[in-house]
Amino acid sequence: MYCQNCRTPVRLDASLKELNPAAFQLLTDSTAPPPQQSAFSTSSRQSRRNYLQDRRDDYQHALQNAQGPTFKRAVPSNRFSHTSAANHTKTGAKENPAMSFVMLTDSQVVQTSSHQAGDEKADSPLSQKQSNAVGLRASDENSLRSHEAETATRLFETLSAHSDIDHPICVECTELLVDGLQKRLGSATRERDVYVDFLRKANADIPSDEERQQAVEALKVARENESFSFAELQRLEQEKAAMDQEITVLDEEAYELDQTEEAFWRERNLYTVTLSSFQSERDGLNTLYDHDSKQLQRLQRTNVYNDTFCIGHDGYFGTINGLRLGRLSNPLVEWTEINAAWGQTCLLLATVAQRLSFSFQGYRLNPMGSASTIEKLDYPQSSSTNDPSYPMRPRITPMELYCTGDLPLGLGFLHRRFDNAMIAFLECLRQLGDHVEHAPTQGTADATHGLKMPYDIRKDKIHDTSIKLSFNQEESWTKACKYTLTCCKYLLAHVSNMNNSPRRSF
Structure with missing residues (x-):
């Protein structure tokens, strides 16, 4: 087995x-299931109270549908x-x-x-x-x-x-089976205790006659409350129907308002787009105007005269466009640099005179770089020359505004032509300074007030220093050249102020 x-x-x-055979019959008969008895006997039915019909119907239905x-x-x-x-x-x-x-x-x-x-x-x-x-x-x-x-x-x-x-x-399986059956027995016992406790509570909760009477009265009150609540419910339903109808009307009005609002926002967006385009165009024009204004200011601040003729100093020397005008033993300046500086100074004076529409009396400047000259014009004094049909022709005496440097400084008479040219330059500078001083200044109330030269010029001296190179020391001549450049710078500043004076706005 x-x-x-x-x-x-x-x-x-x-x-x-x-x-x-007798023992076998006894064992087989003892294992047969006992005959089923009715769930409720007559005595138990009499001892227990009658429960509700629906509970009995549920129980009978469960018994009929019980499976094997x-x-x-x-x-x-x-x-x-x-x-x-x-x-x-x-x-x-x-x-x-x-x-x-x-x-x-x-x-x-x-x-x-x-x-x-x-x-x-x-x-x-x-x-x-x-x-x-x-x-x-x-x-x-x-x-x-x-x-x-x-x-x-x-x-x-x-x-x-x-x-x-x-x-x-086998024995082992029997022990396991007994353990499982004991657990099932404990669970069934606990479940039975729960059912017994519930049955005890159910029997204890059976109401008495007084409680039944109170329940009937409470039911009557509840039914009256129910009637009142039902009437209130009908009234509330009528109010709800009226409110639903009002909500329907309001929904229609809200829909119309939504359509109006949508049209408004459409027009408003179109206006915003147009305004944005105008603002963008305006901002572009303002930006262009600001750029042009800055460009104009930059151009107005630009001084072509100062850019063309930059006058400064380099220690003891006066400079024009970086060229030193003067001569010392240490440092020694070459004559080529001095001649170029005089050429730039002559060009500056001629440019200022042309800007001021001024003509020099008895002199004419010929700026030609390192070989610039000044022509002296001598008009003859004769009665025959007063005829306007026959204009007088002056005698022209050229004077060289440069020096070759081949001659020693001790021989003063050899620098006479160069000295005459420098004296003629000082005379032209004096004439132009007097013209600027007596000419009316634009933008001022006093028409007789003008620019005054910083140093006085009298014949060959400027600020009591002779411009002659002959019979003169190098330091004095260099100082006179520096004074000359200072006066030229004042004239240049005067012309620059004329260019930067405010114009009439139309």
Whole structure:
């Protein structure tokens, strides 16, 4: 036999082998289920109170729809008949659907061994008698064992059919099964206690006559409140219907307002786009105007005279456009630089005179760089020259405003032409200074006030320093040249102020 749970071989108890028919009948009858009794007997019905009809209907419906157990087996009635038992006794084979083997009887085993020994003692009469006796005993033992096995099998199948457990089972599986059943028993006990407690509370909650009377009065009051509430509900529903109608009208008005608002915002967006384009154009024009204004201011601040003739100083020397005008023993200035400086100074004086529309009396400037000259104009005093049809032609005496530097300084008469040219330049500078001083200044209330030269010029001296190179020291001559450049710078500033004077706005 094998355990029906873990499929391990089991050994049956000796008491199952010695069962008599009465004990077998007693065991099989004890495992049959008791006859079902009605759920409620007459006495219990009389002892318990009557519950509501709907609760009884629910209970009856649950009883009618109750299903059978999950595991239930039925033992066929003709399975263990005497015919099948006789057949099993004769063949010695056990047919059990749970087993996949065939049991051989001891007679077959003994018969096989007897056949092996028959070859040795075939001729002995005593051996034949003994073999016949052993065969009879073996046949009886096999019948007994088959009957015991059949009885045990039927007993286990009967037990399995009336319970949810497949028999036989081993000791270990039995212990596990007992533990599970004990847990189920504890759970069922707790559930029973809960039901008993609920039943006790239900019996205790059964109202008395006084409580019933109070419940009837409370029900009457509740019904009156219900009638009043129903009337109030109808009134509220009428108000709700009126409010729904009003909401519908307001929704229509809101829709119209939404359409109007949408049109307004559409027009407003169009206006915003147009305004933005105008503002962008205005900002562009303002930016362009600011740029042009700054450009105009920059151009107005630009002084072409100062850019063309930059007068400054380099230590003891006066400079024009970086060229030193003067000569000292240390440092020694080349004559080429001095001649170029005089050429720039002559060009400056001629430019200022042209800007002021001034003509020098008796002199004419010829700025030609390092070889600039000044022409002296001598008009003859004769009556025949007063005829306007025959203008007088002056005698022109050129004077060189440069020096080659080949002559020593000790020979003063050799620098006479250069000295005459410098004296003529101072005379032209004096004439232009007097013109600027007596000419009316634009933008001032006093028309007789003008620019006054910083140093006085008298013949060959400027600020009491002679401009002559002959019979003069280098320091004095260099100082006179510096004074000359200072006066030229004042004239240049006067012309620059004339260019930067405010113009009339139209």
